[in-house]
Amino acid sequence: MAARTPAPSLSRFPIFRLLLGTQVTRARVLSLLGLGLVGVIVAIAIGMAGDEGRPLVEDPVDLTTRGARFVSTFGLSLLVPVSALVFSAASLGDPSEDGTLVYLWLRPVRRARIVLAAAASSFAVAWPIVVVPLGIAAWATQGGTGLVVGTVASATLALVAYTGLFCTLGLRVKRSLVWGLLYIFIWEGFIATANETAARLAVRTYARSVLAAVADVELRFSSIASPWRWLVPVAVAVIALGYATHRLADQDVA
Amino acid sequence: MSWDIEGDPGGGDDVVAWVQVPAPAESATLDEGSPSTARSPRHAAPGRRPGAPVADRIVVDGVSKWFGDVVAVSDVSFAVGPGVTALLGPNGAGKSTILRLLCGLTVPSRGTVRVLGGEPRHDLSLAGRIGLVPQQETLFEGLSALEFVRFAAVLHQLPDPDAAARRALAIVELDGDERRPISGFSKGMRQRAKVAQAIVHDPEVVVLDEPLTGLDPRQRLHLISLFQRLGAEGRCVIVSSHVLDEVERFGSRVLVMVQGRLAAEGDFHAIRDLMDDRPHRIRVRSDQVRVLVTRLLDRGAVVGVRLEGDTAAVVDTLDAARFRREVAAVAHEEGARLDEVTPLDDDLESVFRYLVER
Numbered sequence: 001m002a003a004r005t006p007a008p009s010l011s012r013f014p015i016f017r018l019l020l021g022t023q024v025t026r027a028r029v030l031s032l033l034g035l036g037l038v039g040v041i042v043a044i045a046i047g048m049a050g051d052e053g054r055p056l057v058e059d060p061v062d063l064t065t066r067g068a069r070f071v072s073t074f075g076l077s078l079l080v081p082v083s084a085l086v087f088s089a090a091s092l093g094d095p096s097e098d099g100t101l102v103y104l105w106l107r108p109v110r111r112a113r114i115v116l117a118a119a120a121s122s123f124a125v126a127w128p129i130v131v132v133p134l135g136i137a138a139w140a141t142q143g144g145t146g147l148v149v150g151t152v153a154s155a156t157l158a159l160v161a162y163t164g165l166f167c168t169l170g171l172r173v174k175r176s177l178v179w180g181l182l183y184i185f186i187w188e189g190f191i192a193t194a195n196e197t198a199a200r201l202a203v204r205t206y207a208r209s210v211l212a213a214v215a216d217v218e219l220r221f222s223s224i225a226s227p228w229r230w231l232v233p234v235a236v237a238v239i240a241l242g243y244a245t246h247r248l249a250d251q252d253v254a
Numbered sequence: 255m256s257w258d259i260e261g262d263p264g265g266g267d268d269v270v271a272w273v274q275v276p277a278p279a280e281s282a283t284l285d286e287g288s289p290s291t292a293r294s295p296r297h298a299a300p301g302r303r304p305g306a307p308v309a310d311r312i313v314v315d316g317v318s319k320w321f322g323d324v325v326a327v328s329d330v331s332f333a334v335g336p337g338v339t340a341l342l343g344p345n346g347a348g349k350s351t352i353l354r355l356l357c358g359l360t361v362p363s364r365g366t367v368r369v370l371g372g373e374p375r376h377d378l379s380l381a382g383r384i385g386l387v388p389q390q391e392t393l394f395e396g397l398s399a400l401e402f403v404r405f406a407a408v409l410h411q412l413p414d415p416d417a418a419a420r421r422a423l424a425i426v427e428l429d430g431d432e433r434r435p436i437s438g439f440s441k442g443m444r445q446r447a448k449v450a451q452a453i454v455h456d457p458e459v460v461v462l463d464e465p466l467t468g469l470d471p472r473q474r475l476h477l478i479s480l481f482q483r484l485g486a487e488g489r490c491v492i493v494s495s496h497v498l499d500e501v502e503r504f505g506s507r508v509l510v511m512v513q514g515r516l517a518a519e520g521d522f523h524a525i526r527d528l529m530d531d532r533p534h535r536i537r538v539r540s541d542q543v544r545v546l547v548t549r550l551l552d553r554g555a556v557v558g559v560r561l562e563g564d565t566a567a568v569v570d571t572l573d574a575a576r577f578r579r580e581v582a583a584v585a586h587e588e589g590a591r592l593d594e595v596t597p598l599d600d601d602l603e604s605v606f607r608y609l610v611e612r
Contacts, residue, residue, distance in 0.1 A: 014408045021396055098392040099390035100393060102390075103451065104409075106386050108378055252354075252360040252361075254359075
């Protein structure tokens with residue numbers, strides 16, 4: 001008789017750990033890490049110039065601004081939302097579509113716990129893949145400590161909001177990846193750039209405002225004042241996850 | 255053996271209660287206590303029978319479920335107590351929808367579902383008393399069988415999830431030390447893992463949606479005896495299937511679903527006998543087919559004949575068992591060679607169609 005080998009524990013935070021495992025696929029992680037690596041390389045190119053690696057722009061304020069613009073354009077507008085979409089939409093969307101949600105649903109577990117575990121697992125897997133490379137990229141632009149701190153803070157805040165939104169999206173619609181990309185590029189990337197008022201309807205505006213405030217730079221569409229620039233993304237996540245909980249309790253489970 | 259076309263107040267075990275499905279408007283009328291309710295589905299439900307046992311674990315009352323324009327279940331009523339009850343019906347009959355309603359995975363568009371006295375959709379505590387084997391095959395592919403079942407045990411807050419999971423896996427003859435992830439499992443192993451997660455918390459109600467799919471004959475027998483044991487222990491076990499022979503082994507009580515409606519309920523053997531008693535259509539192929547069918551007509555073994563060329567005929571008989579006996583005897587007497595005796599309407603679909611049309 002074979003010796004008993006203890007299986008990996010799912011006893012603590014079982015739903016969180018389970019959903020973490022279902023979201024982390026090699027393809028997802030490698031592709032998003034690759035995207036992050038591209039950002040780091042571009043950031044190095046921005047920060048360094050000349051034959052001997054001397055900074056192209058000697059004025060540190062300009063370096064910070066250039067770095068912040070890069071973080072805003074590449075990080076807050078592309079890497080953070082796309083990464084959040086890939087993981088968060090899958091956290092509840094995949095179990096809902098393939099029918100495995102029933103193995104969570106038909107247990108004496110509060111629906112809010114399932115939703116929170118899904119969001120937390122998405123955040124936990126996305127944060128190191130997104131925020132760490134972005135922080136390194138910010139450092140590589142030679143924009144200074146303020147830029148690095150602002151990048152980490154703004155990316156984390158944006159990730160919180162997008163995680164809430166896309167967890168809900170995954171549960172609510174089929175082909176959530178497509179809808180999410182439309183939201184990111186059409187709504188946030190195009191419609192919400194029409195003017196300052198429209199920009200308030202985009203998560204990235206709040207994250208950009210945090211970045212601009214912490215790094216002390218001027219960025220387009222970054223005029224959201226404190227504390228709203230901090231509170232609104234969190235509120236968006238809370239409301240979205242509240243809706244997801246309600247939805248999970250009411251919708252048919254395959 | 256008794257038959258009660260008008261519903262069965264006595265509710266004997268070997269009685270089939272035939273169900274006439276009324277139109278929605280009619281059922282609304284019937285609900286108000288019209289004398290004609292004798293033929294309504296509600297009166298076919300044991301839960302509504304006078305003197306019926308109060309231990310009904312599941313009570314489905316006037317339930318309809320539609321998805322957009324598609325009616326999946328139409329005005330179905332029944333009650334189920336302890337023991338094994340088979341839910342029989344062809345694909346698309348609404349069996350899975352009924353089972354999902356019982357587990358609260360979907361809500362009725364009309365009517366009520368009560369399980370263990372509660373409403374399964376919103377009563378969270380009921381989840382700990384119900385075990386479900388769903389039909390879909392996808393599981394958490396990266397987990398081993400032990401991890402999968404233990405995950406269920408943890409969520410059910412069992413004191414020793416590991417031991418409970420190993421016990422459940424042993425019951426379905428899966429190795430708790432098998433480290434292979436479920437993605438590498440055969441269909442039969444997946445089915446058994448699903449059964450294990452459904453029984454790990456020792457539920458009072460076990461709902462199984464086509465649980466024997468993909469199992470080899472030995473595993474089928476093993477699980478069938480498991481279901482019977484669960485039923486004998488006083489649990490309410492409800493098993494769906496579209497395979498008649500499978501249902502025969504589950505136990506005596508059967509609910510027959512056809513086209514979203516409850517066509518019949520009662521003892522399996524009574525239903526089976528009725529299926530055998532129905533008119534059958536059989537193709538006979540022989541080198542002397544005209545002589546054969548003439549003799550069979552003379553003896554009353556067939557009631558209709560349609561010749562297909564010189565060597566084949568399609569016959570109608572009211573007694574398939576008698577026909578089988580007599581066709582062999584006549585062929586022997588006439589020295590005819592029997593090349594083919596094939597039932598043309600022995601598939602379950604035609605059986606169910608007959609039950610509905612009757």
